[in-house]
Amino acid sequence: MNSSIAQSRRKPVNPLWIAAAAVVTVAGVVAWVVQLTQGMSTVSLSNLTPWGTYIAGFIFFMGLSAGSLVLSSLPVLFDLPRFRPYAKLGAYIALASLIVGGLYIMVDIGKPDRLWRIVRYAHLGSPMLWDLLLTVAYLIVSTVYLRRLMQAKGDDKGLKPLALIVFLAGLADGLTAFVFATQIGREYWYSAVQPIAFFVAAVASAGATILLVMTFLKPSGYVHLECCDLNPISLLTASMLGLSLLLIVSEMVTLAFSRSASATELIDLMIASPVFWVEIVSGVAALLLLLIAPLRGGGTAQTVTSAGLALVHLAAKRLTFVGMGFAVENIDYAGVNIGSVGAAMPTLVEFGVALGLLGLFILLLTVGFNSFQLVDEPRG
Amino acid sequence: MAKKHYVMVVDTKRCIGCHTCALACKVENNLPDGVWWNRTLTVGGDEMDTPEGEYPNLQIGFITLACQHCENPACVKVCPVGATWKDEETGLVMQDPDKCIGCRYCMVACPYTGVRQFNFEEPQFAAAVEVGSVDAFNHQKHTVEKCTFCATRVAKGQEPACIEVCPARARTFGDLNDPNSDVSLLLSKRPYFQLLDEKGTEPSVYFLT
Numbered sequence: 395m396n397s398s399i400a401q402s403r404r405k406p407v408n409p410l411w412i413a414a415a416a417v418v419t420v421a422g423v424v425a426w427v428v429q430l431t432q433g434m435s436t437v438s439l440s441n442l443t444p445w446g447t448y449i450a451g452f453i454f455f456m457g458l459s460a461g462s463l464v465l466s467s468l469p470v471l472f473d474l475p476r477f478r479p480y481a482k483l484g485a486y487i488a489l490a491s492l493i494v495g496g497l498y499i500m501v502d503i504g505k506p507d508r509l510w511r512i513v514r515y516a517h518l519g520s521p522m523l524w525d526l527l528l529t530v531a532y533l534i535v536s537t538v539y540l541r542r543l544m545q546a547k548g549d550d551k552g553l554k555p556l557a558l559i560v561f562l563a564g565l566a567d568g569l570t571a572f573v574f575a576t577q578i579g580r581e582y583w584y585s586a587v588q589p590i591a592f593f594v595a596a597v598a599s600a601g602a603t604i605l606l607v608m609t610f611l612k613p614s615g616y617v618h619l620e621c622c623d624l625n626p627i628s629l630l631t632a633s634m635l636g637l638s639l640l641l642i643v644s645e646m647v648t649l650a651f652s653r654s655a656s657a658t659e660l661i662d663l664m665i666a667s668p669v670f671w672v673e674i675v676s677g678v679a680a681l682l683l684l685l686i687a688p689l690r691g692g693g694t695a696q697t698v699t700s701a702g703l704a705l706v707h708l709a710a711k712r713l714t715f716v717g718m719g720f721a722v723e724n725i726d727y728a729g730v731n732i733g734s735v736g737a738a739m740p741t742l743v744e745f746g747v748a749l750g751l752l753g754l755f756i757l758l759l760t761v762g763f764n765s766f767q768l769v770d771e772p773r774g
Numbered sequence: 775m776a777k778k779h780y781v782m783v784v785d786t787k788r789c790i791g792c793h794t795c796a797l798a799c800k801v802e803n804n805l806p807d808g809v810w811w812n813r814t815l816t817v818g819g820d821e822m823d824t825p826e827g828e829y830p831n832l833q834i835g836f837i838t839l840a841c842q843h844c845e846n847p848a849c850v851k852v853c854p855v856g857a858t859w860k861d862e863e864t865g866l867v868m869q870d871p872d873k874c875i876g877c878r879y880c881m882v883a884c885p886y887t888g889v890r891q892f893n894f895e896e897p898q899f900a901a902a903v904e905v906g907s908v909d910a911f912n913h914q915k916h917t918v919e920k921c922t923f924c925a926t927r928v929a930k931g932q933e934p935a936c937i938e939v940c941p942a943r944a945r946t947f948g949d950l951n952d953p954n955s956d957v958s959l960l961l962s963k964r965p966y967f968q969l970l971d972e973k974g975t976e977p978s979v980y981f982l983t
Contacts, residue, residue, distance in 0.1 A: 432895070433894055433895030433896060433915060433916070434892070434894045434895070434916060435894035435895045439878075439892075439894070440894075441881065441888050441890075441891045441892060442887065442888055444878035444881040444882055444892060445878065445882055499877075502877070503875055503876050503877050504874075504875070504876020504877070504878070504892070504915075504916025504917060505874065505875045505876040505916050505917065508855075508873075508874075508875040508876075509875060511855045511873065511875055512854050512855055512875065515855040515856050515873065516854070516855075517853055517854055517855060517856045519851055520851065520852050520853060520854040520879070521852065522852065522854040522877065522879055523854050526854070573879075576852075577848070577852075577882060577883055578848060578885060578973050578974065578975075579848060579882075579883060579884060579885030579886075579973060580882070719882070723887045723888075724885050724886065724887050724970055724973075725815070725839060725886060725887040725888075725969065725970070726887065727815035727816055727817055727837065727839075728815065728816045728818075728819065728820060728821050728822045728823075728824070729813045729814065729815040729816065729822055729839070730796075730810055730813055730822065732808070732810055732813070732888045732891060733888070
C-alpha cells in the first residue's frame with residue numbers, strides 16, 4: 395500500500411479538533427479545582443436536590459458504554475457482516491465513555507481523596523457497589539475485547555466466547571438503573587421499568603454516537619461508506635428510540651392514572667419542565683428522521699441531524715430523570731430554609747466541569763481515530 | 775446487656791411550635807450555619823408559623839422533623855462505605871463524618887425530606903467559640919450529617935438535648951423494648967402516627983394525636 399495513503403487514512407481528524415477538545419478538558423479541570431476548593435456550594439445542588447448534572451452525565455456515559463459494547467458484540471456473536479465495521483469502534487467508544495462516566499462520579503463526590511474507601515470498606519449491599527463492580531467489569535471486558543479485535547485477522551470465530559461476555563456485560567446496564575429504581579423515597583424512580591428503560595436508552599445512545607462518528611470520519615477516507623451502509627444502525631437506533639418514547643408514555647399513564655397527590659404533582663411538574671419538552675420533541679423528530687433515512691438514501695445532513703437530535707433526546711432524558719427524582723418532597727410542610735427543591739439551572743462551575751468531561755470524551759475519541767484504524771471494512 | 779430500641783415520642787397536642795428543640799439541637803451539637811438536624815415544621819399555611827384557612831377559621835399545627843432512626847433504614851442500605859450504620863445495641867442510626875465520602879446517596883435514599891444534610895462548604899459557625907457538648911459531632915466540609923439522638927448524651931445516661939428543653943414537655947425519649955418505659959406506656963395509651971409509614975422504613979419517632 396502507498397505509504398502516503400496509509401498515512402492519510404490513519405490521521406482522519408484535524409489536529410485543531412483535538413486541540414479544541416483538550417482546551418475544553420483543561421477548562422473542566424480548572425472548574426473542578428474551583429469546586430473542590432470553594433466548595434460544592436458553587437454547583438446547583440442543595441440538601442433537597444443532592445444529585446444533578448453530574449449524575450445525569452454518569453448515567454448517559456455508562457449507558458453509552460453499555461450500548462456500545464452490545465453493538466460491538468453483535469456482529470461477532472451473530473455473524474452480522476453489516477455491523478462488522480462497528481465492532482472495534484464500539485469497543486473503543488465503550489472504553490472512552492466508561493472512563494468519562496467514571497469521572498462524572500469522581501467530580502460528584504465531595505471527598506474524592508476518600509474514594510479508596512469504596513474498595514477498602516466496600517458495602518456490597520449498596521447498589522452503588524453493584525455499579526462499581528459493573529464498571530470494573532466493563533473496563534476489563536472492553537479492554538480485553540478491543541485488544542483481541544485489534545489483533546484478529548479475518549476470522550472472528552475464536553472471538554465468539556469473548557463477544558458473548560461483552561454482550562452480557564452490555565445487557566447488565568440495568569444494574570445502573572438499580573441505583574435509582576430501588577429507592578422507595580423517590581416516586582419517579584421507584585419502578586421496575588427503569589432497568590429496561592436504561593438499556594433501551596443505552597443502545598440508542600450508542601447507535602446515535604456511531605452514526606455521528608461514521609459521518610464525521612467519512613470525508614477523510616478513514617471509513618468507506620456506501621449509500622446504504624448506515625441503514626441497519628439507523629433502524630436499530632430508531633427502534634430503541636421508539637421503545638424509549640413508548641416507555642415515557644407508559645410511565646406517564648401509570649403515574650397519571652393513580653391521581654394521587656404526589657403523582658399528579660409529578661406529572662404537572664414534568665409538563666411544566668422545558669427539558670422534558672426538549673426530550674419529547676427531539677426524540678420524536680429523531681425517530682421520524684431515522685425511520686425515513688433509509689428511504690431517502692440517508693444523506694449526511696440527515697444523518698447528522700437525526701443522530702444529533704437522538705443524543706439531545708437522550709441527554710435531556712437523563713436530566714429529566716435525575717431532576718424529577720427530587721421534584722416532589724415527601725414531607726413538604728413549611729420550615730426553615732434548608733435548600734431549594736427540584737433541578738436548578740447549572741452554575742458556571744458545574745457547566746464547566748460537565749463540559750470538560752464531554753471535551754475529554756471527544757479528545758479520547760479523536761486521539762483514538764488518529765492513532766488506530768478503528769473501523770473495519772464490512773465483511774461477508 | 776439487653777438490646778435497646780430507643781424511640782422518641784412527640785405529642786402533637788402539646789407541641790406549641792416554639793422551635794426550642796431545633797435551637798437546643800443546634801447548640802448542643804455545635805451545628806454549622808445553615809445546618810438543622812431537627813426542624814419544627816408548620817402544618818398549616820405555605821409559610822413557616824402561618825395558619826391555613828381564612829380568619830376566623832384558621833388552623834395550625836406542628837411536627838418536628840429529624841432523623842427517624844428507622845428500624846429498616848434506607849440510608850444504611852445504600853451507603854457504599856458503611857459511613858452510616860445501625861447500632862445493634864441501641865437501635866440508633868449513626869453517621870461517621872470521618873468515613874463519609876460525600877456521595878450523598880443516603881440523602882437520596884432517605885424518604886424523610888431534608889433530615890440528612892450536606893456541608894456544601896467549609897462549616898461556618900454563628901458563635902465565635904465552639905458551643906454544646908465537648909464530644910459534639912466533628913463537622914466536615916463535603917460530608918453528610920444528621921441527628922444522632924444525641925448518642926453521646928444517651929451513652930452517658932442523659933436524654934437528647936431536644937427532650938430536656940421542650941417547654942411544653944411534648945417530647946419523650948426512652949427504650950421501647952422496656953414495657954414500663956414512659957414511651958411504651960404513652961404508646962399503649964394514646965393514638966399515634968409515624969411519618970411515611972407506608973414506605974416500610976419503620977421509623978422510631980412516634981407522633982401522639
